[in-house]
């Protein structure tokens with residue numbers, strides 16, 4: 001049963017406290033580090049090539065987020081992926097703004113091509129753009145519905161041997177032999193920057209602890225988001241409540257609220 005898998009994965013993250021190396025954007029460094037701590041993992045934000053070989057030898061996963069991409073960062077990202085491959089560590093790619101510029105689209109594809117063990121987590125427009133479909137791209141926010149990106153996600157699964165999480169009002173977890181739908185979360189979430197980046201960071205923690213599909217992270221994020229929304233008055237208090245929601249999330253709440261199909 002999928003619920004048991006998710007509950008077990010959360011227990012594993014809290015027990016193992018995996019180190020998650022993040023090469024991420026300037027907007028979300030603080031929030032995603034706090035989310036990782038709240039869920040029970042251990043974050044490090046690092047982007048120097050000189051330390052990446054050491055980092056990847058003892059980390060549990062590598063999260064590459066291209067949100068504030070710069071040509072200076074690209075060789076560092078590719079080197080980090082090579083080191084993750086050499087150490088058999090999973091790579092999580094968040095192709096933030098893929099489709100908004102050629103630099104973002106091409107770099108996302110280069111990273112996806114290089115990674116041996118890959119989970120791609122993006123919103124519908126990013127997933128469609130990465131797959132070469134016509135997406136309604138507007139910066140970092142999705143203009144397409146997540147169900148419109150399923151064909152694109154299937155293409156990415158076969159092209160890159162990746163597992164794909166399309167987030168949105170409904171999340172779709174697409175793997176070579178499964179497709180799972182999650183309908184948790186809250187409509188306030190797109191009004192807070194970095195929610196997708198937070199999900200990608202959490203996906204790193206869960207991958208490090210053994211869930212290579214992206215399912216458990218999406219479920220935990222959705223349920224914690226739902227609880228946080230009930231306790232908040234708007235996007236500002238939601239951001240704070242989400243950290244508390246991740247920290248306090250119980251197996252019972254997961255069981256009670258999970259909407260999975």
Ligand SMILES: Nc1ncnc2c1ncn2[C@@H]1O[C@H](COP(=O)(O)OP(=O)(O)O)[C@@H](O)[C@H]1O
Pocket residue numbers: 122123124140141142167168169170171184185186187188189190194195196197199218221222225
């Ligand atoms: N309308 C919505 N209703 C419920 N949950 C949502 C909604 N929009 C986004 N989410 C949730 O917010 C998180 C971030 O997803 P998304 O907004 O698609 O990412 P991004 O910030 O990269 O665009 C995911 O956990 C997703 O399930």
Ligand SMILES: Cc1ncsc1CCOP(=O)(O)O
Pocket residue numbers: 025027028067068096140192193194195196197198
């Ligand atoms: C606004 C913005 N600009 C560059 S990165 C970034 C954060 C995007 O985060 P998310 O996709 O999780 O909302």
Ligand SMILES: [Mg+2]
Pocket residue numbers: 096097122123140196197
């Ligand atoms: Mg995003």
